[in-house]
Amino acid sequence: MNYSFKWSVLWTGQSGYWLLQGLLTTLELSALAWILAVALGILSGALRTVNFLPLRWVATFYVEFFRNVPLLVWMFFWYFGVPPLLPRGIQDWLFNHGAEFWAGMLALGVYHGARISEVIRSGIQSIPRTQFEASVAIGLTTFQAYRLIILPVALRLIVPPATNESLNLLKNSSVALTISVAELTFQTRQIETYTAKAIEALTAGTLIYLVLCLSIATVMAKVERRYAIPGLIARVGPAA
Amino acid sequence: MKATLALFLALALALSSGAPALAQPDTLEKIKSSGVLTIGTRTGSPPFAYINKNNEWVGFSIDLVDVLIKPEIEKAVGKSIKVEKKESTPPTRIPLLTNGSVDLIAETMTDTPQRRESVDFSLTFFYTGAQFLVKKGSPIKGINDVAGKRVAAQQGSTNAKILREKYPQVQLREFPDQPAAFQALAQGQVDAYTNDGIQLAGLKAKAPNPADWEIVGDFYSEEPYGMAMRKGDAKFKAAVDAGLKKGFESGKYFELYDKWFGPKGDVPYPMTSQVKAYLLKQIGK
Amino acid sequence: MDVSVITGNFKFLILQGLIGIGPFIGGTLRLAIPAILLGFVLGIFVGLARLSATRWIRMPATMYVEFFRGVPLVMVIFWIWFIIPQLLRLPIPEYGVALTAFVIFEAAYFGEIVRAGVQSVPRGQVEAATALGMTATKTMTYVVLPQALKNMVPSLVTQMIVLFKDTSLASIIGYVDLTKAAQIVNNREIKPFQIYIFIAIVYWLCTYSMSLFARRLERRAA
Numbered sequence: 001m002n003y004s005f006k007w008s009v010l011w012t013g014q015s016g017y018w019l020l021q022g023l024l025t026t027l028e029l030s031a032l033a034w035i036l037a038v039a040l041g042i043l044s045g046a047l048r049t050v051n052f053l054p055l056r057w058v059a060t061f062y063v064e065f066f067r068n069v070p071l072l073v074w075m076f077f078w079y080f081g082v083p084p085l086l087p088r089g090i091q092d093w094l095f096n097h098g099a100e101f102w103a104g105m106l107a108l109g110v111y112h113g114a115r116i117s118e119v120i121r122s123g124i125q126s127i128p129r130t131q132f133e134a135s136v137a138i139g140l141t142t143f144q145a146y147r148l149i150i151l152p153v154a155l156r157l158i159v160p161p162a163t164n165e166s167l168n169l170l171k172n173s174s175v176a177l178t179i180s181v182a183e184l185t186f187q188t189r190q191i192e193t194y195t196a197k198a199i200e201a202l203t204a205g206t207l208i209y210l211v212l213c214l215s216i217a218t219v220m221a222k223v224e225r226r227y228a229i230p231g232l233i234a235r236v237g238p239a240a
Numbered sequence: 241m242k243a244t245l246a247l248f249l250a251l252a253l254a255l256s257s258g259a260p261a262l263a264q265p266d267t268l269e270k271i272k273s274s275g276v277l278t279i280g281t282r283t284g285s286p287p288f289a290y291i292n293k294n295n296e297w298v299g300f301s302i303d304l305v306d307v308l309i310k311p312e313i314e315k316a317v318g319k320s321i322k323v324e325k326k327e328s329t330p331p332t333r334i335p336l337l338t339n340g341s342v343d344l345i346a347e348t349m350t351d352t353p354q355r356r357e358s359v360d361f362s363l364t365f366f367y368t369g370a371q372f373l374v375k376k377g378s379p380i381k382g383i384n385d386v387a388g389k390r391v392a393a394q395q396g397s398t399n400a401k402i403l404r405e406k407y408p409q410v411q412l413r414e415f416p417d418q419p420a421a422f423q424a425l426a427q428g429q430v431d432a433y434t435n436d437g438i439q440l441a442g443l444k445a446k447a448p449n450p451a452d453w454e455i456v457g458d459f460y461s462e463e464p465y466g467m468a469m470r471k472g473d474a475k476f477k478a479a480v481d482a483g484l485k486k487g488f489e490s491g492k493y494f495e496l497y498d499k500w501f502g503p504k505g506d507v508p509y510p511m512t513s514q515v516k517a518y519l520l521k522q523i524g525k
Numbered sequence: 526m527d528v529s530v531i532t533g534n535f536k537f538l539i540l541q542g543l544i545g546i547g548p549f550i551g552g553t554l555r556l557a558i559p560a561i562l563l564g565f566v567l568g569i570f571v572g573l574a575r576l577s578a579t580r581w582i583r584m585p586a587t588m589y590v591e592f593f594r595g596v597p598l599v600m601v602i603f604w605i606w607f608i609i610p611q612l613l614r615l616p617i618p619e620y621g622v623a624l625t626a627f628v629i630f631e632a633a634y635f636g637e638i639v640r641a642g643v644q645s646v647p648r649g650q651v652e653a654a655t656a657l658g659m660t661a662t663k664t665m666t667y668v669v670l671p672q673a674l675k676n677m678v679p680s681l682v683t684q685m686i687v688l689f690k691d692t693s694l695a696s697i698i699g700y701v702d703l704t705k706a707a708q709i710v711n712n713r714e715i716k717p718f719q720i721y722i723f724i725a726i727v728y729w730l731c732t733y734s735m736s737l738f739a740r741r742l743e744r745r746a747a
Binding site: 064073077080085206 | 592
């Protein structure tokens with residue numbers, strides 16, 4: 001089969017612009033989904049450790065159901081399955097403001113929220129129960145105990161598996177291309193569609209992901225060293 | 241970390257300098273040795289190629305291959321062959337063809353001068369034009385009404401390209417294939433879906449409620465359909481064209497057309513005399 | 526809620542999509558089971574290579590792991606789908622593309638689990654084995670790996686569940702797995718809510734059984 005290389009397609013014409021747009025979309029999508037995931041993760045991870053059973057069950061259902069179904073299925077579900085159920089006004093707003101982006105963000109955030117929940121839960125559970133008992137003994141409510149004592153320590157403990165999950169989130173943002181979110185991988189396919197230069201396009205995309213992931217991992221390794229709690233350095237639990 | 245990046249980049253660059261201009265393998269030889277003709281075709285473009293209610297993969301383009309082209313290929317290679325189908329979509333069909341995963345694209349691909357730079361086309365086997373599919377009662381009546389509206393198209397299609405280049409005021413949304421675009425239209429995410437008229441007719445006919453949809457607009461582009469194959473493969477092209485030519489001459493082509501597009505067919509779409517003349521002119525009639 | 530679309534297409538979704546029996550090339554289980562087994566085996570080699578004292582074995586293994594952990598699986602699938610047939614001048618069927626992509630991608634992750642497992646075996650074990658006169662290979666095979674495997678079971682099963690879910694991405698290249706089968710049905714019937722909730726439940730049943738099995742294994746090994 002004939003293939004003639006033409007690396008210049010990456011910076012002539014639209015390609016450079018598309019790659020940049022794709023990268024920005026990937027970052028936006030991942031950042032927003034990450035915030036949602038962390039919020040849901042902290043909430044459900046903590047709820048799974050409290051004594052009040054109904055809340056525990058709700059949190060457990062959320063985690064066990066959402067993290068055991070493939071992300072791709074969730075993408076289709078949030079993008080195709082959910083909008084028809086919403087009130088007309090919201091639907092119209094969504095369709096005028098990039099429904100696929102919001103569906104992708106929700107799918108990514110809710111899915112990874114369930115996974116981060118497990119990481120946070122094992123972080124919380126590795127803190128001796130005496131900490132909680134002591135907080136209650138000095139008069140803090142359960143909520144205050146979690147907010148002021150348990151969670152700050154837990155969050156420092158889980159930096160490595162949490163970084164791992166966050167990187168997974170960034171990489172999983174590529175699945176959003178199946179619902180037409182114009183993120184980085186979608187754009188590499190777009191370049192390939194218009195220039196027929198698949199290898200060049202895929203190389204560009206792959207390099208960008210590699211640089212992104214490896215630099216985030218390096219930065220987070222430094223963060224972990226700085227925030228490590230002496231005496232509790234041992235890695236917390238297997239990441240889900 | 242830096243070592244990994246460097247190695248990857250080095251590999252990629254080495255690929256580009258080292259990859260030789262490989263000799264064009266003969267598709268007929270390939271078919272002869274494997275006994276299989278692999279075609280790229282669609283799964284959601286009724287009635288050209290789609291998966292019907294019984295979950296069978298059928299269609300007009302598929303029939304053209306099975307009935308007209310397969311016998312010619314068998315004659316050319318001197319043995320009987322099997323036809324295998326792989327799914328191809330506008331963004332994936334040319335790469336699948338050039339990397340050898342499929343030998344022939346038999347779906348709804350428009351023959352354009354720009355595409356002829358990367359692939360060869362067979363004789364035109366259908367002739368249509370681009371229009372719009374809208375919800376019944378929509379204010380959109382054609383290409384002049386779509387400025388500022390949200391229009392869906394398939395990523396990599398001629399329709400997307402034309403809108404992108406000639407009508408930039410349109411809010412173009414590109415989807416990986418026809419079903420995804422149609423669902424966006426059904427949900428109101430876009431105001432119109434643009435594709436070739438015959439495909440819109442197929443989609444409308446197969447939709448859960450055909451009466452909800454309208455096909456509007458004059459052809460804003462001309463779309464002759466051809467089957468795509470790898471560039472420079474003269475013997476294979478001769479076989480494919482011979483198959484189609486025999487089909488036109490013997491009338492078998494028109495029988496197949498009637499099966500899918502006739503009054504009793506899946507998607508009634510009578511062939512105008514101009515289209516018939518165009519098709520026959522190709523073979524000198 | 527109208528569930529007739531599920532009951533009407535149940536056979537197609539389960540037999541073709543989940544298992545792989547039918548006219549199309551597909552089947553989640555048909556892909557996932559070999560992928561998990563092969564990925565794990567390759568992962569053992571990768572993990573052990575990362576622990577090798579020999580630099581030219583250790584460096585490539587490290588770069589392999591760093592590379593595949595730094596790119597999305599979707600990218601890897603596209604690479605293999607488009608480029609490898611071109612380089613090898615051979616067409617590769619979808620099943621082969623998907624299987625290859627999953628095996629080489631997940632092997633990097635399995636490799637890390639194996640590495641962590643081996644590193645968690647106390648150094649004293651290796652020293653005792655050497656003192657008894659065992660060669661490095663014998664030590665690894667009979668002393669270290671068995672103990673390491675015991676420690677690895679939870680992470681291993683977690684990763685296997687991840688791989689099982691990842692097989693849904695094979696639908697992107699047209700492989701008719703459960704997700705693609707659902708898409709085919711939905712494209713025709715347009716009832717996404719029911720269809721996707723249904724396959725979510727099917728996936729959940731599979732992965733939940735896998736994690737129950739893991740918990741049982743853990744309890745037995747403890």
